[in-house]
Amino acid sequence: MGKTDWKAEAKALKKELKSLTKxxxxxxxxAKKAKVVSPLAPARFPDxxxxxxxxxxxxxxxxxxxxxxxxxxxxxxxxxxMAGVFTRSTTRSACVRDCQAKITARxxxxxxAAIVVNSGNSNAFTGxxxxxxxxxxxxxxxxxxxxxASRVFSSSTGVIGEPLPHERILAALPALQAGLQQDAIxxxxxxxxxxxxxxxxxxxxxxxxxxxxxxxxxxxxSGMIAPDMATMLVYIFTDAKISAATLQKILSRNTDxxxxxITVDSDTSTSDTLxxxxxGQSDAAPVAGATLKxxxxxxxxVMLDLAHQVIRDGEGATKFVEVNVTGxxxxxxxxxxxxxxxNSPLVKTAIAGQDPNWGRIxxxxxxxxxxxxxxxxxIKFGDILVARKGWRNPKxxxxxxxxxMLHPELVISVDMGLGRGxxxxxxCDLTNRYxxxxxxxxx
Amino acid sequence: MGKTDWKAEAKALKKELKSLTKxxxxxxxxAKKAKVVSPLAPARFPDxxxxxxxxxxxxxxxxxxxxxxxxxxxxxxxxxxMAGVFTRSTTRSACVRDCQAKITARxxxxxxAAIVVNSGNSNAFTGxxxxxxxxxxxxxxxxxxxxxASRVFSSSTGVIGEPLPHERILAALPALQAGLQQDAIxxxxxxxxxxxxxxxxxxxxxxxxxxxxxxxxxxxxSGMIAPDMATMLVYIFTDAKISAATLQKILSRNTDxxxxxITVDSDTSTSDTLxxxxxGQSDAAPVAGATLKxxxxxxxxVMLDLAHQVIRDGEGATKFVEVNVTGxxxxxxxxxxxxxxxNSPLVKTAIAGQDPNWGRIxxxxxxxxxxxxxxxxxIKFGDILVARKGWRNPKxxxxxxxxxMLHPELVISVDMGLGRGxxxxxxCDLTNRYxxxxxxxxx
Numbered sequence: 001m002g003k004t005d006w007k008a009e010a011k012a013l014k015k016e017l018k019s020l021t022k023x024x025x026x027x028x029x030x031a032k033k034a035k036v037v038s039p040l041a042p043a044r045f046p047d048x049x050x051x052x053x054x055x056x057x058x059x060x061x062x063x064x065x066x067x068x069x070x071x072x073x074x075x076x077x078x079x080x081x082m083a084g085v086f087t088r089s090t091t092r093s094a095c096v097r098d099c100q101a102k103i104t105a106r107x108x109x110x111x112x113a114a115i116v117v118n119s120g121n122s123n124a125f126t127g128x129x130x131x132x133x134x135x136x137x138x139x140x141x142x143x144x145x146x147x148x149a150s151r152v153f154s155s156s157t158g159v160i161g162e163p164l165p166h167e168r169i170l171a172a173l174p175a176l177q178a179g180l181q182q183d184a185i186x187x188x189x190x191x192x193x194x195x196x197x198x199x200x201x202x203x204x205x206x207x208x209x210x211x212x213x214x215x216x217x218x219x220x221x222s223g224m225i226a227p228d229m230a231t232m233l234v235y236i237f238t239d240a241k242i243s244a245a246t247l248q249k250i251l252s253r254n255t256d257x258x259x260x261x262i263t264v265d266s267d268t269s270t271s272d273t274l275x276x277x278x279x280g281q282s283d284a285a286p287v288a289g290a291t292l293k294x295x296x297x298x299x300x301x302v303m304l305d306l307a308h309q310v311i312r313d314g315e316g317a318t319k320f321v322e323v324n325v326t327g328x329x330x331x332x333x334x335x336x337x338x339x340x341x342x343n344s345p346l347v348k349t350a351i352a353g354q355d356p357n358w359g360r361i362x363x364x365x366x367x368x369x370x371x372x373x374x375x376x377x378x379i380k381f382g383d384i385l386v387a388r389k390g391w392r393n394p395k396x397x398x399x400x401x402x403x404x405m406l407h408p409e410l411v412i413s414v415d416m417g418l419g420r421g422x423x424x425x426x427x428c429d430l431t432n433r434y435x436x437x438x439x440x441x442x443x
Numbered sequence: 444m445g446k447t448d449w450k451a452e453a454k455a456l457k458k459e460l461k462s463l464t465k466x467x468x469x470x471x472x473x474a475k476k477a478k479v480v481s482p483l484a485p486a487r488f489p490d491x492x493x494x495x496x497x498x499x500x501x502x503x504x505x506x507x508x509x510x511x512x513x514x515x516x517x518x519x520x521x522x523x524x525m526a527g528v529f530t531r532s533t534t535r536s537a538c539v540r541d542c543q544a545k546i547t548a549r550x551x552x553x554x555x556a557a558i559v560v561n562s563g564n565s566n567a568f569t570g571x572x573x574x575x576x577x578x579x580x581x582x583x584x585x586x587x588x589x590x591x592a593s594r595v596f597s598s599s600t601g602v603i604g605e606p607l608p609h610e611r612i613l614a615a616l617p618a619l620q621a622g623l624q625q626d627a628i629x630x631x632x633x634x635x636x637x638x639x640x641x642x643x644x645x646x647x648x649x650x651x652x653x654x655x656x657x658x659x660x661x662x663x664x665s666g667m668i669a670p671d672m673a674t675m676l677v678y679i680f681t682d683a684k685i686s687a688a689t690l691q692k693i694l695s696r697n698t699d700x701x702x703x704x705i706t707v708d709s710d711t712s713t714s715d716t717l718x719x720x721x722x723g724q725s726d727a728a729p730v731a732g733a734t735l736k737x738x739x740x741x742x743x744x745v746m747l748d749l750a751h752q753v754i755r756d757g758e759g760a761t762k763f764v765e766v767n768v769t770g771x772x773x774x775x776x777x778x779x780x781x782x783x784x785x786n787s788p789l790v791k792t793a794i795a796g797q798d799p800n801w802g803r804i805x806x807x808x809x810x811x812x813x814x815x816x817x818x819x820x821x822i823k824f825g826d827i828l829v830a831r832k833g834w835r836n837p838k839x840x841x842x843x844x845x846x847x848m849l850h851p852e853l854v855i856s857v858d859m860g861l862g863r864g865x866x867x868x869x870x871c872d873l874t875n876r877y878x879x880x881x882x883x884x885x886x
Contacts, residue, residue, distance in 0.1 A: 090813075349878050431878060
């Protein structure tokens, strides 16, 4: 030792590295240019029921993208009840802050409402100018549709820190207003896409008292939580007759197990917005009792479906992974463990490599901050018992694990053996494609 | 809308994806086979001073690797004071738990000590068998060197969940004992490497009262914290005359700003171990007063140097990044913000792509959980003022940021504008190479 010429060796190896980097780079432009839909995408956009009292329009406003629709407008009939859940980021965008203020504000009697969304620019970290853009857009829509500005909700998704050319959105308002129609929800879903590879929609219908109640939702996002061009926006519509207070209560209590239980890359967006609008125009009686329970279950189903679709469109994803934690000391602990596993780059790269590397799951449990005892842990891949009582299951065969990892949809189960806390979280794998998408220069 | 045949399109695109995945895969075997040293590696292993009372040996024991040294032994002279800091993972390995118990145990008067480390197998999550392996190894070393077993510290690094073939280590003990020599610290550093691309060493010498005091340290790790084959182990030796209590105090209080302020991938190891041994064999008087201050500063310097080398060997790293947070409401808040930025996959991939994407830094600040006010934030790349007062600096030019990002060493500064809390954290970028290393099948 000490006699090796490290400098010479390092130099030679640097040269070698440079040459092989070139080899790797050969493959990248091919991948970048291709228009690729996620291999986990559903076969097609679902048929969504029309919701009475909800109309959609979308146009090409040229906010940032060219030759595609990039602004969508939703008009909601008088008497619509609204509820919302928003990102807790301290650097959340001007439109998120505006929505938050409006969702809790007093509603003028019988007022309608509107939602206006643009893609290509998130209007986040744009200072006082950003606030002015939100005011201009929401006041413009209010005037066009004859609504109080306090009932116009706006979202922006796309690049952070660039001034939003709101005049382009204002210029598109007449065309948007003229284009409003009940059966255009798919077009609205497309207009808000950024790095999404497919539009996301989900629906449910339940039997109410005296008629059916319909729910239809759309979402965009290919990170939970990936602020630059990949923020999550969700809009759900229903014709149920229900108060804003009840609507908010059931929306809030179902968010944790759905949209707060998915993660692509652990990055939290500055724009995440979830709005739920109930027009009350169903033939059914106001929801209450058993109908309310059925409505809540159906709504939770739509929320979970949309959340799963966001994961299926996770940047570079090739695997859809459920992490199912049971037996934790508390639900909070179960959530911590599930997220630690789902966010671990080492677990996610092992899944990308189809490697049944359960040691990395053990390590993720250890760092989660939740109570854990080695000798009480059980780990499963699907139905395969991998480890229990702090040790590998003697009957576990590595090739069984390896074969299981070939599936595009995986379930990793962890039982902590401590209590009754449980939680499911959904994630995807971490692939070269994720790096390519996100290391690619913005312009 | 609704008329597109999504199924047919998805099918065609799936086919396209498959073909281009193959294109990308062409480049990977080349990269995998090459023996690559990190481009951020120092030119050579430094000349480390010999420390009186410390001897090293390393041998090929064939624990997992073939044709390379994989077990190292350190013998520490009678009277050596020991201090240690360990991972807080709840699934930490049997040898970590054993070290923790021994470091706080009562020391037999004038006892020597030993450290034995193997690479290739971490003996983590190996149940009661793992505990038995630790006992067998430490008792074997104790017997061979005539030490109490309570003074033999062991570490294991490598794959998790596989039984450690400790009999191979026991069989190597005679050769290890015979090979002990003062000038073999570099060989010891090499024997504990796993996915490391270079051995890591650092040293300092200060003038004590009546003679020099020397410090020499070695480390392994290419994730802070990357449990499978990339755990961080650090051993630092000094000839200072100093009590174990003082040693522990200064080791502990300097860990936060050094080894706890680096992150490759946010994953916490089950094996992280930092041991500091003081033999007291320097000619200098016992350290106290001004010498103690100088000693602590020199020790902190060695710790920071080793910590930086771990980042320079971060899996797939091509950029060495300092994240410097000032003006936070507290030091704790500053640490939260710095780690949120340093761990953000979106920030790290932007750096890999040499993209001055400061919007992602804003998003990371927002999700950190620390107090933040948009209009008080200042962001700099090196000396370039990028954003201030909640808005992009009007004089900032994107090409200046882009040019800055071409450097291999970067400083990202964030001033929160709220208080006096500050903290520095070091990290590297997230590249395709990281995915390749970690998605690669273990065997």
